Amino acid sequence: MGTTETLAISAVNHWINGKPVAATSGRSGIVTNPATGAVIAQVGFASEEDVNLAVATAKTAALDWRTTPLSRRAEVMFRLRNLIVEHREQLAEIISHENGKTRADALGEVARGLENVEFACGVPNMLKGGYSEQASKGVDVYQIRQPLGVVAGITPFNFPAMVPLWMLSNAIACGNAFILKPSEKVPSSSVFLAELAKEAGVPDGVLTLVQGDKVAVNRLLEHPEIKAISFVGSTPVARYIYETATRNGKRVQALGGAKNHMLVLPDADIAMAADAAVSAGYGAAGERCMAISVVLAVGNVADPLIEAIRERVRCIKVGPGNEPSNEMGPLISREHRDRVASYLDAALAEGATLPVDGRLDPATTGDGYFLGPSLIDNARPGMRCYDHEIFGPVLSVVRVDTYAEALRLINENPFGNGTAIFTQNGGAARQFQFDVEVGMVGINVPIPVPVSYYSFGGWKSSLFGDLHMYGPEGVQFYTRSKVVTSRWPNPGASKVDLGFPQVR
Template identity: 35%
Template sequence: MSATTPYYKIRDFINGEWIENNTLETAPLYNPSTGAVLGEVPLGNEESSRAATAAAAQAYPAWRDTPLPKRMDYIFAMHSAMVERKESLAQAIAIDQAKHIAEARGEVQRVIEIIQMACTIPALIQGETVPSIANNISGRIIKAPMGVFCGVAPFNFPALVFGWFIPFAIGVGNTFVYKPSTESPLFMQGIMELLTSIGLPQGVVNIVHGDREVVEAWYDDENVAGVCLVGSTPTAKAIAQGCGRNGKKTMLLGGAKNFLAVMDDAPMDLLIENVLMSGYGSAGQRCLAVSNIACVPEIHDEFVTRLLAASENVTVGDAMDPDVFMGPVISKAAKERIEKYIQIGLDEGATLLLDGRNPTVSAGNQDGYYVGPTIFTDVTPCMQIAKEEIFGPVLSIMKVGCIDGALRMIKNHPMGNGACIFTQNAYNIEKFINEADVGMVGVNVGICAPHPYMPFGGIKDSLVGNNKVQGKEGINFFTQNKVATVRVVDPKEGQVAAPASTNSDVRSCVAS
């Protein structure tokens, strides 16, 4: 480590203070572009987890009672501060998560757009009133906050997941405890400095680092109302079980294996451009990356030839280098896992058209965690590389006779996050939208990520439960419906009520 290279000592942030806890074990923080150690991350335990939730619980009553316009002032200030610090926040993502700097800037910009949507909370949190359900009696539904929510973020989108959880949770009146990934914690260190700078009251947002022990402490924590996750399906199911035993609300987005269907009238230039970005962007480490490509025979050979030529020209290197297209994967373990899947594909009999193992990178980056673009052809749906989430820049191309064959593949897969189709045929477009058994559908786009105004999330094993992020659904998750039955009495009528036996209006209202 050179004298000019910063060494990052990641810290928890609890009750408005950065916590120096030298008794906790730490994990090394790596720069995936170079393999160099950047710093250390504390591995929290049940004690640090409960300290964070206790701080959030203590802050909750005052924050809940803060007038909505005042809470929105903080959301607006958060938006302005992110615009001002956009570059430094993007740099943080590119350093420890090693997302290419151009994509890191795009991620931060998307979060800014999500916070813009969160600024509409006053319109979306409005309740309902049903007048005259009986004489002088009305019914009212109030969308009320619930208390302390906790969130778990994956390594691959440290900014985006923050945007999905925290602005909506605190905007409606809850407080929050957030556990970033130990592999990409730098963005949230910057965010907590930002939230401190805008004067967010202490305890409203807290950060605690660590692994399973931190999260499992929430399951029976009386201070915790609900838990959110973006991560793997096994982790989502484990959290669902732990929270379910204790009656806690959950919003759990799991794994994915996304399909792209190529019809014979696909706009080829647009198709190739989108496959490159979807398959190799973020080194394939995103929940909406294309993985399986189902192509009809009429266009298969042309598509494969052009995709191979374009993929061979994809440059791989340091995430901070503006002249490369794709950065590294997150860790040495991730690189080894992806390379293992490449070997599995070969052993299963698929044709390895382009091998991404040991790609050429620039001097000084030989120790980074790089996997280059990888293309398999002659893949069948029963192969392991077609069934399991690889989470790397590996494409599996399969021949299908028609759109029905592609739809069957999608339906038969246990995950159902996203699927896209490239075609100019209106019938195929509508058929695909209606029948693709996934939560998010794209037409002539490689990444079917909904705009922040709309909900984001899959179905089947890609979503544990029913709750999705973004938009009005996000607001609904972080609130509960409180129902009031209100009877008004005219003071001129006196204080003596009619006997219950003759008050049919009241009896009908409380009948069960």
């Protein structure tokens, strides 16, 4: 167990009606610093009654917020954007302290989340409807988009600021009240964002936090006043969220897991491909749903590529994220670190080789949850390291003879989140983007996370629901359309007509 620093431990509460509210369940969890194993906070877990209070408060707030002019909502979002910019260093420090990320990685997360707040500042333009004059004689037809009411988001540990900003920015800008259930492993970033939102002018009750575990999640999924659920996490949980919430009549977007492949063709620039594989495979200790976890090396590219990756891995400095010289921090927990490390033994037992073994001497890492970059060669389908989402700093190389063989492996994989191709052949790249059955594709770009004015999401078992996260599809998700048919006739021309309405 990690050490307990009594004086450093803080209490993390709910945020309801614009202020901290203690949990009533009597249950709680601990938050640790992954770099040291020290307990740094205690988070109270919501009871069903806590969730009911949060929803009731949000419902009342939503009634007023939806009548707020669009220009006023945009003004509030712009102030929130400026406050996040002003406090980005403090927010990054919280992320690093609870998640273990390096300062640079935490600042990058804040920057990408900030893009979504900036996108939401354009809400007046995003909610413009359509108008057709004289659709029939004296009849006009127009479409408007209206908020859903109370909506909720359930977010993961690996992006404690960015993913909440993916959701709450559009949800609130579109006129909804948003309830966030952050990961109990990293709860403090969301509280900080809620405080900034209040300072920006988000009315009390429009942004609510409920801390907790499955009790809180299940109540959110079942509560009749919640109209939509957004989720990011593992595929088994995403499937559960989707099935439970839709059974209770809710709109759902649930993003699941990934097994992202990077295809390297023989004509690729080896140095560029190696840089990309190392950056995308080991950044954030591999705890990204868009991390590259499999390199498909075509033909004779495998040996020079593996050697180039090994050279780069040797230079990566692993250690606490708050030390500026470190490039990779710890994993989120001891249990997760040990589970990820177990894939290395399994790979060897199943016939793969291990050019780089990242298991570190505990004497050098203390009680922190560290695992260095690891590289598996000669992986193949059927091995645990290939079939499972590892979610850690483990990169597997699969040797294939042809582009067709590589494409088949990608398309047969049950996940379809992200993929990338490295080549200098434009025709091959264009063919790949046409052929591949994956939702986000990078061409010489290893982590193709869309900018905020597009939308994020995969295919197959990486997404449950019809709409992707944030961007234009996010606006669509948090609103519903209404079509109005209008006529202002001369009362003297009115008559009874039992026939089906026609365009005349």
